Amino acid sequence: MDAGATICRLLEIEARFGRCRGARNADRTLDLDLIDHAGVVMKSPRLTLPHPRAHERSFVMGPLSEIAPDWRHPGLGLTASELAASASVARDARPAR
DSSP states (O other), X not given: OOHHHHHXXXXXXXXXXXXXXXXXXXXXXXXXXXXXXXXXXXXOSSOEESOTTGGGBHHHHHHHHHXXXXXXXXXXXXXXXXXXXXXXXXXXXXXOO
């Protein structure tokens, strides 16, 4: 499945769970983000890969570093572990070690 088809499927799942897209950063019932798709780097009106802010977010990089510590950010070249150590957004959401 290509990245476009994957994001369409994720949006369908969100809708099935009652997600209504409106204002950016509004409350939501479910939020599924595509962080990476086989190292593809792209920017379109519908999808940017890798996810443009995932590397800044502790609640993304912390769990990713636990399951795939050697995953490399396609644009930055840093591993999930390295990014988790430097992520600054929602640091309080980082899993306890």
